[in-house]
Amino acid sequence: MEKIKLAATSAFGLEAIVKRELTDLGYENIVTDNGWLYFDADIQDICKTNINLRCADRVMLIMGQFEALSFEELFDRTFELPWEKWITKDGKFTVKGRSVKSKLYSTPDCQRLVKKAVSKKLCQYYDTDWMPETGAEFTILVSIHKDIATISIDTTGAREGLFKRGYRESSMAAPLKETMAAALIKLSYWNKNRVLYDPMCGSGTIAIEAALIGRNIAPGLNRNFASTEWPLVKEEYWKNAKIEARKNIDFNSDIKIYASDISEKAIRIAQENAIEAGVDDCIEFFVKDATQIEKPMCSYGVLITNPPYAERIGDEEELAKIHKRLGQVFGKDKTWSVYVITSSINFEKEFGRKADRKRKLFNGDMRVDYFQYYGDKIPTEGREE
Numbered sequence: 500m501e502k503i504k505l506a507a508t509s510a511f512g513l514e515a516i517v518k519r520e521l522t523d524l525g526y527e528n529i530v531t532d533n534g535w536l537y538f539d540a541d542i543q544d545i546c547k548t549n550i551n552l553r554c555a556d557r558v559m560l561i562m563g564q565f566e567a568l569s570f571e572e573l574f575d576r577t578f579e580l581p582w583e584k585w586i587t588k589d590g591k592f593t594v595k596g597r598s599v600k601s602k603l604y605s606t607p608d609c610q611r612l613v614k615k616a617v618s619k620k621l622c623q624y625y626d627t628d629w630m631p632e633t634g635a636e637f638t639i640l641v642s643i644h645k646d647i648a649t650i651s652i653d654t655t656g657a658r659e660g661l662f663k664r665g666y667r668e669s670s671m672a673a674p675l676k677e678t679m680a681a682a683l684i685k686l687s688y689w690n691k692n693r694v695l696y697d698p699m700c701g702s703g704t705i706a707i708e709a710a711l712i713g714r715n716i717a718p719g720l721n722r723n724f725a726s727t728e729w730p731l732v733k734e735e736y737w738k739n740a741k742i743e744a745r746k747n748i749d750f751n752s753d754i755k756i757y758a759s760d761i762s763e764k765a766i767r768i769a770q771e772n773a774i775e776a777g778v779d780d781c782i783e784f785f786v787k788d789a790t791q792i793e794k795p796m797c798s799y800g801v802l803i804t805n806p807p808y809a810e811r812i813g814d815e816e817e818l819a820k821i822h823k824r825l826g827q828v829f830g831k832d833k834t835w836s837v838y839v840i841t842s843s844i845n846f847e848k849e850f851g852r853k854a855d856r857k858r859k860l861f862n863g864d865m866r867v868d869y870f871q872y873y874g875d876k877i878p879t880e881g882r883e884e
């Protein structure tokens with residue numbers, strides 16, 4: 500079986516979670532560099548990773564990696580790569596680029612040059628002087644970091660990264676990306692034996708992602724990827740990867756997730772999204788003002804939530820009331836764990852306690868903190884630290 504090199508890309512702060520996901524899928528010798536997690540794979544793994552990874556942004560096929568100190572070097576080394584193996588005669592190939600701390604700092608020039616080199620190679624191979632570019636999508640990325648160029652093709656799709664699961668037709672303002680919501684859950688001590696509560700659920704992303712994790716439903720089962728159209732990634736590979744993923748679904752566990760919001764519209768949208776994702780039986784939705792919430796009648800629950808951002812919706816005073824209530828209701832029960840993602844600098848003060856851990860993350864471009872308060876573990880439960 501022919502070996503290829505793939506890389507899962509990760510948002511800042513989530514590299515360790517993506518690495519754990521790759522390890523759980525059976526990959527070894529994963530090398531992390533600047534938010535990219537490289538691993539050796541077969542062509543079938545393009546399907547397996549795209550379908551199963553919950554927290555990665557996308558899966559890149561690594562075409563080559565080399566030092567590029569001049570445009571000539573970049574052109575020649577790009578030309579040498581086996582483009583004809585992947586890109587069809589009618590393939591539509593666009594080039595994106597980025598360059599950091601490198602001699603070749605002009606990204607548009609690098610992009611133009613790579614496009615030219617790939618074009619020349621393909622025209623030579625297909626014996627034509629013009630590529631129609633009407634077929635499958637191949638988005639090439641030239642990424643230069645400290646003079647080392649990494650040339651890759653996006654197997655996931657330029658417009659729709661792995662965050663796109665296909666269940667979120669509508670959303671409220673400021674929704675979390677599905678990949679981020681899944682990561683928040685993976686960073687918590689929640690598992691399907693515990694109750695989960697999101698009291699500011701918006702479009703329901705955290706609750707739905709938790710239900711998908713609890714049911715072990717692969718996030719990419721209901722969508723296509725750019726590489727679905729690539730001849731080398733055969734239809735049967737996709738079919739087999741989906742059959743395998745479906746075999747792993749746990750339909751039987753009793754999963755209990757609560758999700759509420761002050762907005763009736765949000766709850767309606769969240770419910771529709773949960774139905775679309777096929778996990779509405781796991782989640783109880785209700786309308787509730789978070790300044791008046793109560794704790795569900797159970798111990799060892801996990802609260803994960805994403806309160807409104809003061810700069811976008813809501814105001815400081817209202818936010819302080821919400822944080823305070825969370826602290827009063829959940830912060831005092833030693834069996835409950837609390838996880839809050841927010842950009843509010845007053846959160847700990849208003850919640851009433853310093854977090855056990857504060858993790859720096861980015862929600863899109865916004866710098867946020869993930870405040871983590873660890874409750875007691877269930878006496879019978881092992882814990883992955």
Ligand SMILES: C[S@@+](CC[C@H](N)C(=O)[O-])C[C@H]1O[C@@H](n2cnc3c(N)ncnc32)[C@H](O)[C@@H]1O
Nearest residue numbers: 674675699700701702704761788789805806807
């Ligand atoms: C940042 S959004 C949450 C987005 C959600 N994580 C998602 O992915 O769609 C904050 C949510 O808090 C809700 N909210 C604002 N004030 C609230 C309050 N007092 N009680 C409950 N929910 C509130 C808003 O309606 C909004 O849906």
